[in-house]
Amino acid sequence: MIIAVDGPAASGKGTIARALARHYGVPHLDTGLLYRAVALSLARAGGDPADAAEAEAATAFPDALLADPELREEATGALASRVSAHGGVRAALMERQRGFAAQPGGAVLDGRDIGTVIVPDADAKLYVTASPQVRADRRVREMEQHGISADREAMVAEIIARDARDMGRDNAPLMQADDADLLDTSNLTIEQAIQRAIALVDARLECHGKM
Numbered sequence: 086m087i088i089a090v091d092g093p094a095a096s097g098k099g100t101i102a103r104a105l106a107r108h109y110g111v112p113h114l115d116t117g118l119l120y121r122a123v124a125l126s127l128a129r130a131g132g133d134p135a136d137a138a139e140a141e142a143a144t145a146f147p148d149a150l151l152a153d154p155e156l157r158e159e160a161t162g163a164l165a166s167r168v169s170a171h172g173g174v175r176a177a178l179m180e181r182q183r184g185f186a187a188q189p190g191g192a193v194l195d196g197r198d199i200g201t202v203i204v205p206d207a208d209a210k211l212y213v214t215a216s217p218q219v220r221a222d223r224r225v226r227e228m229e230q231h232g233i234s235a236d237r238e239a240m241v242a243e244i245i246a247r248d249a250r251d252m253g254r255d256n257a258p259l260m261q262a263d264d265a266d267l268l269d270t271s272n273l274t275i276e277q278a279i280q281r282a283i284a285l286v287d288a289r290l291e292c293h294g295k296m
Contacts, residue, residue, distance in 0.1 A: 087191050089210045091201070092211075093214060094162060094247055104279040111191045111193055113194070114194045115196075123143045124162075144177035166247050170256060200264075201260060211282055217241050
């Protein structure tokens with residue numbers, strides 16, 4: 086059983102993916118962390134995110150980097166969006182993601198190209214989204230909870246710009262797979278979004294005879 090969860094930043098896809106993994110008893114991979122690790126590795130090496138060769142070289146990061154708290158910072162996420170546009174970076178990380186998905190019992194993966202590129206034959210696919218304004222509010226609240234001040238309007242602008250980069254890149258652009266169920270979390274609580282996600286996945290699994 087493979088479940089693919091795609092969507093833009095701060096849409097709630099990570100929270101939903103983790104909840105689905107717990108519900109179905111399978112492992113979860115936040116594939117965005119892989120790209121953030123590449124970005125952080127590149128930044129610490131003083132590399133240029135626009136240089137495809139330097140970005141690809143940064144994919145050789147040690148596994149221990151995936152636990153670094155700096156991966157969660159907004160600056161790292163913005164840089165990850167830039168390095169992920171390089172085909173060489175995506176190719177280098179693709180097999181790692183597919184290997185995770187192919188493990189016995191299945192898995193839940195969330196990212197931006199899971200249902201379209203990484204595991205296009207996933208048993209269930211969700212495209213999780215929300216309005217830029219709602220997503221900005223979520224980011225601001227999250228940062229404030231960690232004692233970091235944030236400008237809401239600047240955050241809205243950054244989210245819109247990041248969406249444009251992710252959707253407009255030549256390599257594996259962010260998009261809803263044709264067979265993915267749309268889940269707009271703009272007006273849903275976390276619990277409501279999770280329950281809706283479970284219902285959508287259950288329906289897909291039933292169609293595949295896996296319920």
